[in-house]
Amino acid sequence: MSPSSQLPPTRDYDHGITCVDTLQERPGLACCYLLQRGDDVAFVEAGTAHGVPRLLALLEARGIARERVRxxxxxxxxLDHxxxxxxxxxELPAAKLVAHPRGAxxxxxxxKLIAGAQAVYGTAAVQRMYGEIAPVPESRVIAAEDAARLPLGDAELQFIDSPGHARHHxxxxxxxxxxxxTGDTFGLSYREFDGPGGPFLFPTTTPVQFEPDAWMHTLDRLLSFAPQRMYLTHFGSVExxxxxxxxxxxxxxxxxxxxxxxxxAPNRHAQLVAALVADALRELAMLDAPVSEARARKLLAFDMxxxxxxxxVWLNGRA
Structure with a gap:
């Protein structure tokens, strides 16, 4: 397969930022971001191994040498991130991997990531969804503490510890x-739901570290920067x-x-799923989202x- 045939759908924003749809499971589900600042380049998010050829094809199509990715x-x-x-x-010989200290x-x-995913989904499903999950040499990893700053071009990026969805975020x-x-910290918002009432945004409480009080504090910290926009991994920029x-x-x-x-409740999990789906459908109706109920249920099934x-898991931890 030629590199051009692997080019992913993209959307270019201002300030040298490109949203790259990595086509995980379906279009519009998950993205990485390509940042270009002067001669420096960075990827925010890595996606899954299945998406890596698409990221490399994008670099080639834009004439960006792999060695420029910092x-x-x-x-x-x-694992979806x-x-x-x-x-x-x-594939990026000069790059450093920047990770949360709890995740590095x-x-x-x-x-442990592989074993945990296999315990939930099974070995075959993990391979199908994520592909190869390869180690990164420790010498190439930067553990970014809270408020750490790293240069990129003539500016810098700052890293803010963001518990609520996960402690390694x-x-x-x-x-x-x-x-x-924002990764998953500012929720999920799929562009298919955009309508006259604006974006449909909802929390993601993926196991195992949902902490609502910590999440509220994280939102306070993020808002203290007076951000004009949030770049969601799922999916795209919102203002x-x-x-x-x-x-x-x-x-x-x-x-x-x-x-x-x-x-x-008896059959608690099934009742939770039903209640969360009903909550989402009510919110979508209030926003006059341009999707049918059947389509909404299909798009949201995995997340719910x-x-x-x-x-x-959160309820069990409170018991």
Whole structure:
């Protein structure tokens, strides 16, 4: 297959930022971001190994030598964000991998990440979804502590510890665009749902570290920067940040309430899934989102399954 045939869908934003659809599972589900600042280049997120050829094809198509990529920056070590990091780093000889201190060791030795994913999905499914999950040499890894700064071109990126979705999560502040690369910390928002009422934004409570109080504090910190936009991994750039932050806070509180109400319910997991789907459908109806209920259910099925699992883990931790 020629490099041109692997070119992914992209959207160019201002400030040298490109959203790269890595085509995980379906278009519009997950992206990486290509940052170009002067002679320096970085990828925020690594996606899965299946997407690595697309990222490399994009570099070639834009005339960017692989040696110019200075950083690969997964926001956290969930495999849809970091599973392809080792494979991508093999192809970028000058790059450093920048990771949260709690997550760096799992990218150096991904055996626990692999075992955990296999326990949930099974070995065959993990291979299908993520492909090769390769280690990254420790000498090529930077563990970015809270408030750490790294140069990129004539500017710098700042890393903000961002618990709530996961304890191994940071957000990346880009002062040039006045935006954060938020991973999963600013929720999920698929562009198929955009309509007259604006974006549909909802929390992601993927197992196993949903912490609603910590998440609220993280949102306070992010808003203290007065960001003009958020670059979501799932999916793309959103603006009107203060209003969307309120939407996300409300969603987190509804999730907390739903989980509490169903804590002792029989068939709890199935009831959590049903309640979360119903919550999403109500929100979509209020926004007059341009999708049918059947289409919405299909697009949200995987997320709501994972969200229900995460809320179940959170409930078990409170017991």
């Amino acid at each position: 950083y690969v920056i997964p926001t956290h070590v969930h 970091a599973g392809g990091a080792g494979v991508l780093m093999r 060791r799992h990218l150096i030795d991904p055996s 940071f957000c990346v502040w880009d002062p040039v665009s006045r935006g954060f690369f 009107n940040v203060p209003q969307l932050a309120q939407t996300l806070r409300a969603g987190i509180e509804r999730y907390r309430t739903i989980a509490g109400q169903l804590a002792a 399954e994972l969200n229900a699992q995460g809320l179940g």
